[in-house]
Amino acid sequence: MMITTVETYHVPVLLKESVDGLDIQSGGIYVDVTFGGGGHSKEILSRLGPMGHLYSFDQDADAEKNIVDDDRFTFVRSNFRYIENWMQYYGVEHIDGLLADLGVSSHHFDDETRGFSFRYDAPLDMRMNNRAGKTAADILNDYTEEQLADVLYLYGELKDARRIAKTLAKARQQGHIETTGQLLQVLGIDIDNPNNQWKKDMAKIYQALRIEVNHEMDALREMLKGATRLLGKSGRLSVITYHSLEDRIVKNVMKSGNAEGKVEQDFFGRFQSPFKLVNNKVIVPSEQEQAENPRSRSAKLRIAEKI
Helix, strand or coil: CEECCCCCCCCCCCHHHHHHCCCCCCCCEEEECCCCCCHHHHHHHHHCCCCCEEEEECCCHHHHHHCEECCCEEEECCCHHHHHHHHHHCCCCCEEEEEEECCCCHHHHHCCCCCCCCCCCCECCCCCCCCCCCCHHHHHHHCCHHHHHHHHHHHHCCCCHHHHHHHHHHHHHHCCCCEHHHHHHHCCCCCCCCCCHHHHHHHHHHHHHHHHHHCHHHHHHHHHHHHHHHEEEEEEEEEEECCHHHHHHHHHHHHHCCCCCCCEECCCCCEECCEEECCCCCECCCHHHHHHCHHHHHCEEEEEEEC
């Protein structure tokens, strides 16, 4: 098996724990919906036999540089929200496990041209698929003040979302906000100030814009709905989350079978769910992993099995 990869592209989080959670069967069919640098996919393949197969999704052109050269591997150049369509295309009716490492890869944060990090004065892009769709700059300049406030409040969980939206709406009247530097200036943030509060606020603003740009919550709901239908009996769902919004959706699906967390009951009042939890308590990275990979510090792993 030959692998063409960029060593620094991305360090996989909770690698062993998340793949262990799939309880891989030698001849099973598995899906890694967040291929990225190929770390999780490579580990899954190392546990598959000659009759097993892995389908890995990624919409980012950069991820294609890390494609695995293996007859048991299929790379799907698409957003994972379309998982059901693609599995149908490949003639796959049921899968034995699905792994998702949500959030933004270290590659995206480190590539200053992509606009995912406020460490660089770069164009405000933030598209996972930089070949299509609106950028963060488009949202900042084209959304109404009310729409901006909603995005910042819902996806950034910013209490002063309306004040920030008002500031942005007023500033763009003097000219478009196109770069990180311009955004910092508009918000009156001095990056040389040792006070870390501004970093927390910017992280929330960037999270909100990124989620809106990539329609992350809608894509996650659709992917999990598709995974629920595709997983065969005893199939495993292994998902790593990084913030409360996505974790809430994953938790709800695993407990009730739907993103809203609405638990159905049968005639006798027994709770009905297509899953049973494998780990009742979330799995978090070890202290060593958190020290070696700062991105892992907010990670939570949840695992469920199809009943």
